[in-house]
Amino acid sequence: MHFEPKPIDDAFSKSTYHLYLKYIDNGKRFFTQSDINQLNAYETQLDDQALAGTFEFFNLSVDLQDKALNKTQAWYQEVLAKPINFNADASLQGDGEKLSWAKDDAELRQRWVNWMKYEVLTRITDEQQIQDKPDFKGEKKSFDQLEADARTKVLEVYDRLFKRLRKMDRNRRLEGYLNSMASVFDPHTNYFSPSEKENFDIQMSGKLEGIGARLQSDGEKTTVTEIVAGGPAWSQGDLQAKDVILKVTQGDATESDDIMGWEIDDVVGKIRGPKGTKVTLSVQKPDGQVKSITITRDVVIMEEGLAKSLILRANETEGKIGYIYLPKFYADFTADGVTSCAADVEKEVAKLKNENVAGIILDLRNNGGGSLRDVVQMSGLFIENGPIVQVKSRSRKPEIMEDYDNRVQWGGPMIVMVNGFSASASEILAAALQDYDRAVIVGSTRSYGKGTVQRFFDLDNATGDNSVKPLGQMKLTVQKFYRITGKTTQLDGVTPDIVLPDVYNLLDMGERENDYPLPSTQIDPVPFQQSAYHIADIKN
Amino acid sequence: MEADPTFQKINENAMRLRKQKDQTEYPLQLEKYQKWDKKLAEEAEKYDNMFKPIDGFLVENLAADLPNIQSDTSRIARNDNWLKERKKDIQLFETYRIMQDMIKMDALAGKN
Numbered sequence: 184m185h186f187e188p189k190p191i192d193d194a195f196s197k198s199t200y201h202l203y204l205k206y207i208d209n210g211k212r213f214f215t216q217s218d219i220n221q222l223n224a225y226e227t228q229l230d231d232q233a234l235a236g237t238f239e240f241f242n243l244s245v246d247l248q249d250k251a252l253n254k255t256q257a258w259y260q261e262v263l264a265k266p267i268n269f270n271a272d273a274s275l276q277g278d279g280e281k282l283s284w285a286k287d288d289a290e291l292r293q294r295w296v297n298w299m300k301y302e303v304l305t306r307i308t309d310e311q312q313i314q315d316k317p318d319f320k321g322e323k324k325s326f327d328q329l330e331a332d333a334r335t336k337v338l339e340v341y342d343r344l345f346k347r348l349r350k351m352d353r354n355r356r357l358e359g360y361l362n363s364m365a366s367v368f369d370p371h372t373n374y375f376s377p378s379e380k381e382n383f384d385i386q387m388s389g390k391l392e393g394i395g396a397r398l399q400s401d402g403e404k405t406t407v408t409e410i411v412a413g414g415p416a417w418s419q420g421d422l423q424a425k426d427v428i429l430k431v432t433q434g435d436a437t438e439s440d441d442i443m444g445w446e447i448d449d450v451v452g453k454i455r456g457p458k459g460t461k462v463t464l465s466v467q468k469p470d471g472q473v474k475s476i477t478i479t480r481d482v483v484i485m486e487e488g489l490a491k492s493l494i495l496r497a498n499e500t501e502g503k504i505g506y507i508y509l510p511k512f513y514a515d516f517t518a519d520g521v522t523s524c525a526a527d528v529e530k531e532v533a534k535l536k537n538e539n540v541a542g543i544i545l546d547l548r549n550n551g552g553g554s555l556r557d558v559v560q561m562s563g564l565f566i567e568n569g570p571i572v573q574v575k576s577r578s579r580k581p582e583i584m585e586d587y588d589n590r591v592q593w594g595g596p597m598i599v600m601v602n603g604f605s606a607s608a609s610e611i612l613a614a615a616l617q618d619y620d621r622a623v624i625v626g627s628t629r630s631y632g633k634g635t636v637q638r639f640f641d642l643d644n645a646t647g648d649n650s651v652k653p654l655g656q657m658k659l660t661v662q663k664f665y666r667i668t669g670k671t672t673q674l675d676g677v678t679p680d681i682v683l684p685d686v687y688n689l690l691d692m693g694e695r696e697n698d699y700p701l702p703s704t705q706i707d708p709v710p711f712q713q714s715a716y717h718i719a720d721i722k723n
Numbered sequence: 724m725e726a727d728p729t730f731q732k733i734n735e736n737a738m739r740l741r742k743q744k745d746q747t748e749y750p751l752q753l754e755k756y757q758k759w760d761k762k763l764a765e766e767a768e769k770y771d772n773m774f775k776p777i778d779g780f781l782v783e784n785l786a787a788d789l790p791n792i793q794s795d796t797s798r799i800a801r802n803d804n805w806l807k808e809r810k811k812d813i814q815l816f817e818t819y820r821i822m823q824d825m826i827k828m829d830a831l832a833g834k835n
Contacts (some may be wrong), residue, residue: 269753278747300751308760418804470743471760472767491788493809495819496781504822506782506815534787542822546815554753596825598818623825681821683814684733689741718825 185368186577186635186660187701195367196229202698203363207244210279212298213251215291219284221247233364241360244429245353254643256345258292262299263338266330275301299337306333309473332573337443344403344444367658371637376655393455394462395483396422402446407466409551411488415481422430422466423474429473430465439465456480488513490527494538502541505635507531509545512553512561512608524553532564532592542596545612548626552607555636555664559584562615564592565622566713569617571666573704581665594715597622601677602685603692606631610672611664617677618668620717624677627685630692630696634673663701669708673701729773729813736770774811780819781807 190197204222204396208214212221225232225240231241275297276282285291307329314323324332358376365372395414396407407426416422431453432439442450454462460710463477488510495504507528514523528545559571563586573581599613599622610630616622638661642654665671674695682688743763748754784792784802792802809815 200724226804241738269751269756271752272755273749273751275749276747277749281747297751301749304751304753304756305760308757418801420804420808468767470740471763492785493806494781494785495815496783497779497816497819497823501823502826504819506809534785537787538785541826544818544822548814596822596829598822598825600818604807622823626814627822683817684730684737685814686733686737686740688734689737690744 184640184659184661185372186575186663187368188577189368191230191234193227193230196227196231198337198367198699199364200226202366203244206359206363207248208279209249211282211284211656212279212291212294213255214247214284215288216284216286218247218251236700241357245356248356249349249564252345254288255291255295256341258295259299259341260338261340262296263303263334266327266455267300267303267334269300269304269315272623273297273300301332302337302340303330306336333344336404340441340443347444347446354510365657367699369635369699369701371633371658371660372634373658375658377653379655393451393483394422394478394480396454398428398447398454400445400450403444405442405445405447405450411483412486414483415478417474421474422464422478422703423468425469426466428464428466432463432465434461439463458482463526490524490531492531492535494535494540495544503538505532505535505538505540505543507535507543507545509547510550512550512557514554514557523557523560525557525564528561529564529592536593540595542598543593544598544600545622546600547605547609547613548600548602549604550606550609551604551631552609552633555584555611558608558611559586560588562586562612563588565594565597565616566619566715567591569619569711569713570709572611573667573669573706573709574615574662575665576662581706585619591715596716596718598626601626601630601679602692603627603629603631603687605677606694610634610677613677614666614672617680618666619711619713621713621715623681623718624679625685626679628682628688629678629693630672630676631674631692632672632674634664634671634694634703635660636664657713660701663704667709667711669706671703671705674703725814729775730817732770732773733736733813739766739770743833774813776807776810777813777816780810782806 200222204219222240222244224550225243229240232238274690285294307326310324310329310333311326313319314321358374361374365374394416395411396416396653397409397411399406399408405428406423407422407428409424410417410422428442428450430439430441431450433453433456440453442453454464456462458481459479461477461479463475465473466476467473490507490509492508493506495506509528512524532543555572555574562571565588568586568589570583570585572584574584575581599616601609601613601624605613605626610633613622613624613630637658640657640659642656643652645654663671663673674693676693750759784806792798
């Protein structure tokens with residue numbers, strides 16, 4: 184069923200092995216070279232064990248993890264038990280990829296000494312900055328006091344983290360192993376436990392409560408993955424995707440919860456609360472800066488995630504321009520019945536025509552995609568009819584998804600805005616209107632580059648044994664989509680006709696940064712033409 | 724566009740982010756750490772509030788949407804905030820300028 188199944192062989196084993204090591208010890212803080220030597224013996228055997236249904240390697244890894252937890256916990260507790268000296272000229276490498284495995288326990292212990300120094304140092308510095316502010320009202324603490332407080336705090340945080348790591352049962356760990364295997368196929372093929380599937384559904388329908396931020400935990404750090412358009416965090420404006428949440432403070436409370444190492448559900452429990460109450464998040468921005476953000480909780484109103492429009496003007500002598508904002512290709516059920524983003528955008532276009540706009544800008548920046556059916560309908564608003572995208576399953580001919588509706592709801596000048604976070608359905612629309620010479624694409628150097636389609640398969644359907652249900656679901660990459668020219672948006676995304684400066688333009692982002700993405704391939708073009716409007720003349 | 728001071732700042736900030744992403748080694752000596760931390764904060768400060776409302780760029784609701792927007796205070800607040808953000812959106816303003824150029828070129832080519 185997967186678009187590009189891989190043979191279960193030694194190469195597959197090696198890939199699984201390396202993804203799994205990255206999953207269990209990305210920071211190279213738990214295993215020494217001698218542990219790795221033991222695991223290495225299985226590097227090319229995981230395929231055989233998977234086929235035989237045995238878990239020798241997995242069991243050994245769990246065993247070594249448990250030993251490593253005991254050993255490293257004793258180390259950090261020792262370090263944090265007495266005052267730390269910050270005189271030595273040392274440094275900490277925060278990126279595990281740049282480190283080799285520690286050659287022995289002495290080297291590994293030194294890594295923990297450095298981590299603890301760093302953790303304590305950042306907290307002392309934060310507190311010093313707070314009490315050095317002119318409006319600070321409390322009693323100022325000495326360096327020694329701050330150092331002792333910071334050590335207590337760090338000890339609490341790490342003890343909680345270790346407790347959580349120990350609590351992780353075999354099933355949770357097995358999930359990680361199975362996912363490492365699944366991810367060898369491509370980054371969007373994953374196993375979802377029943378509760379994870381529930382969270383995924385919340386994400387797809389966009390129905391959320393709280394401050395309106397989507398969070399993700401890597402077991403240690405809780406990171407904001409998305410700000411829900413229209414939610415309280417979005418309205419407040421300071422919290423952004425990629426921010427790491429460090430502390431949560433309720434209302435006017437003076438005590439805050441240091442959430443490092445917390446379970447995601449526990450973090451969410453602290454952040455949610457009754458409408459009108461306040462919560463303050465201490466977050467670390469991607470550049471390392473720490474910032475306090477106070478957000479008033481509210482019901483996250485879905486309508487803010489829907490399509491909406493504005494009129495833009497700058498000069499009396501120029502015509503008005505219509506602007507349509509679409510944060511997601513949603514397809515959802517509402518009180519009025521079934522609604523879709525394509526129908527909503529059609530309504531916005533009609534309203535803008537009533538306002539006599541001279542051109543329409545469709546903003547797909549940060550739009551991560553969604554409903555394939557809607558993107559075909561929506562693209563069709565701007566041409567008479569014709570193919571929009573080709574969707575191909577493995578060993579089948581490509582299926583051409585077409586707009587059959589002859590109406591041109593907007594036949595005037597059009598621009599589509601994209602950025603590095605515009606993915607999937609956004610890229611289909613931008614690509615189609617670019618190929619038809621129908622719209623000018625404006626934006627970041629390139630869009631995300633996700634040219635694949637996923638589907639959920641309920642694993643319960645695979646067994647008659649009710650005692651093991653619910654088993655969860657597999658999300659599989661089943662199709663690839665191609666532009667009508669036969670080219671793909673996979674990896675390279677859509678290249679805008681006009682590139683605008685963007686703060687993320689120099690960062691390596693998108694599908695090509697993931698492990699084992701599907702390659703960029705090409706199929707035959709299909710004939711297409713439109714006469715609603717051509718922009719070819721201005722591109723030259 | 725390249726001469727626009729806000730776009731220049733965006734490009735500078737993009738270079739700063741790029742540089743920092745590669746820098747994953749942190750000093751652990753007290754003075755060195757604090758100096759490094761301060762430098763980071765100062766560099767980041769330069770890009771705080773770099774987006775200002777764009778003079779002469781008018782961003783308005785559609786008449787048809789007003790009754791719904793004005794129906795409750797949270798809607799009004801959200802809408803005001805949205806308008807304010809879009810008025811500072813330099814990429815949108817540049818896109819608007821490109822659109823006006825397209826329209827002028829269409830007129831020259833005898834379209835419409």
